[in-house]
Amino acid sequence: xxxxxxxxxxxxxxxxxxxxxxxxxxxxxxxxxxxxxxxxxxxxxxxxxxxxxxxxxxxxxxxxxxxxxxxxxxxxxxxxxxxxxxxxxxxxxxxxxxxxxxxxxxxxxxxxxxxxxxxxxxxxxxxxxxxxxxxxxxxxxxxxxxxxxxxxxxxxxxxxxxxxxxxxxxxxxxxxxxxxxxxxxxxxxxxxxxxxxxxxxxxxxxxxxxxxxxxxxxxxxxxxxxxxxxxxxxxxxxxxxxxxxxxxxxxxxxxxxxxxxxxxxxxxxxxxxxxxxxxxxxxxxxxxxxxxxxxxxxx
Numbered sequence: 001x002x003x004x005x006x007x008x009x010x011x012x013x014x015x016x017x018x019x020x021x022x023x024x025x026x027x028x029x030x031x032x033x034x035x036x037x038x039x040x041x042x043x044x045x046x047x048x049x050x051x052x053x054x055x056x057x058x059x060x061x062x063x064x065x066x067x068x069x070x071x072x073x074x075x076x077x078x079x080x081x082x083x084x085x086x087x088x089x090x091x092x093x094x095x096x097x098x099x100x101x102x103x104x105x106x107x108x109x110x111x112x113x114x115x116x117x118x119x120x121x122x123x124x125x126x127x128x129x130x131x132x133x134x135x136x137x138x139x140x141x142x143x144x145x146x147x148x149x150x151x152x153x154x155x156x157x158x159x160x161x162x163x164x165x166x167x168x169x170x171x172x173x174x175x176x177x178x179x180x181x182x183x184x185x186x187x188x189x190x191x192x193x194x195x196x197x198x199x200x201x202x203x204x205x206x207x208x209x210x211x212x213x214x215x216x217x218x219x220x221x222x223x224x225x226x227x228x229x230x231x232x233x234x235x236x237x238x239x240x241x242x243x244x245x246x247x248x249x250x251x252x253x254x255x256x257x258x259x260x261x262x263x264x265x266x267x268x269x270x271x272x273x274x275x276x277x278x279x280x281x282x283x284x285x286x287x288x289x290x291x292x293x294x295x296x297x298x299x
Contacts, residue, residue, distance in 0.1 A: 001026045002047070002150060002181060007056035009042050016042040018205040019056070024183065024198070029176050031196035031213065032185040033288075035296050038202040040185050041078075044152055047183075048075050060150075071100045074148030078155045078185075080139050082127045089123040092142050099146035106145070113141040117167070132159045140168060144175065151175060154185045169195065189289035193217075199288070203296050217285045220294065223259045224284040225268065228252065231276035240267040251279045 002024040009017040017039045024030045034040050045051045047058055049070050058065045060072075083091055089110070096106035114120050117137055127135055136159050144151060153172070157165045172195060176182055184196060192199060193213065200210035209216060224244060227235075230252035237243055240263040245256040253276075259268060269281065 001061060002183075003059040004043070004047075005057050005059065007043065007046060007053050007058070009039075009046060009051070010054045015205050017046075017053075017202075020202070020205075020207045021056075022200050022207060022210050024181060026181050027176065027179045028197040029172065029182045029184055029195050031192045031199035032183055032202070033187075033192065033199055033292060034202035039205045040202055041154070043202070044075070044154060044183070044185065047150075047152065048073060071146075072149040074099075074143045074146065074151040076140060076143040076151075076153045076156055078158065080136060082135055082139055084126065084128040086127060087123070088125050088127060088130070088138055091127065092138065092145070095142040096145050099148075101146055109145050110141065113145055117141065133161060133164055136160065137164065140171075144171075148180065150181045150183065152183045152185075155187070156184070157186070157188060157191065189287065189292060192288045201292065201295060208295050213288070214285075217288065217291065220291045221284070221286050223261075225257050225259060225265065225281065226284050227255045227257060227272065227276075227281050228279040229255070229272070229276040230279060233275045235272055235275065238271055239263070240271055252277075256284065 004020055004022050007017055007020045008015065020039070020043065032040050032043070042051070046053050047065075049065065049067060060069050086094075092110050093103060093106045096110065097103065101109070111120075114123065119134070119137060122130065122134070122138070127138070130138070140156065143153075156168055156172070160168060169191070172182060172184070184191070186192065196213050198211060199213050199216060201208045211219075225241075228249055228251050235243060235246070235255055235257075239260065241257040241259050243255060244258045245254075247254050257268065259265075265281070265283075272278070
């Protein structure tokens, strides 16, 4: 378990982080969200001990992090950085050894990853011979080969085509299921909804919201339901709901209803069941993208 306790970082008179406290549960995918300049990269660098916090501390399994703990981390920065003139294999071995692996151990584990990704033939190629996406595959492997306890990924899908992006998603989920704690920093809200168990949102150096992804989505919901129905009888508003939207649908008609305070589906359904044939009925939970815009925009 990773904990940030009242983490503040100042650069002169500028506060890049302002008293951020959050707990990242073990064995989960944790979304680190926020607009550009919110403080995400600063927090990542503090966790990695690249820069120190001005105030506060980072705890790993209940103890304040030390330089030795960095070897248990894996960090894939948004700005990729491989040596273009080096061969893929020798560079991967070098980076693995920086994380405490022996040469023999590194070769064995790297070969497993190269086979899994279908890139065995790249071992003796130079980085400059690879496309951007190919190089990013190599960098992902070098980030995870030492089996880090905590994996920090900053925009890991950038530059990948859909097939390889899905490959990386599958590996992230597999690593999570094997017990790795993953911090995912991304602007792709669809990836957040698909992958993240929990999220935190930073804005202007402060923590705005954190918690379970589904619970956050429900918290900021608008209490709307969607009804797909057949029948020509129009739906009429009553004390339980108002009409937000009605439109044609391939199955008949679609209506979005605003459920009034103090009412629920047990009140809405009887009011429409005797008028139309319901094909589907579901609660509408807002997308993370909508919540992000709403909270960052201050609405």
